[in-house]
Amino acid sequence: MKVRIDADLCTACGLCTDDVPDVFTMGDDVAEAISGDVPADLEGAVKDAADSCPSEAIIVE
Numbered sequence: 001m002k003v004r005i006d007a008d009l010c011t012a013c014g015l016c017t018d019d020v021p022d023v024f025t026m027g028d029d030v031a032e033a034i035s036g037d038v039p040a041d042l043e044g045a046v047k048d049a050a051d052s053c054p055s056e057a058i059i060v061e
């Protein structure tokens with residue numbers, strides 16, 4: 001499973017970076033996601049973060 005962030009939608013609210021810091025980090029203007037595969041034990045947390053993102057900017061693929 002991979003995840004990415006739509007930089008045009010992210011408002012840098014910090015929710016995902018607080019909840020799953022091993023996958024999401026805050027860049028200069030928007031959050032960033034790891035580029036490789038999401039570790040299996042974090043897939044559930046990443047899906048929850050995607051559901052919780054107020055801007056629907058987290059895209060799970």
Ligand code: SF4
Pocket residue numbers: 005009010011012013014015016017030031052053054055056057058
């Ligand atoms: S939760 Fe959504 S809007 Fe907030 S920092 Fe993460 S990707 Fe951006």
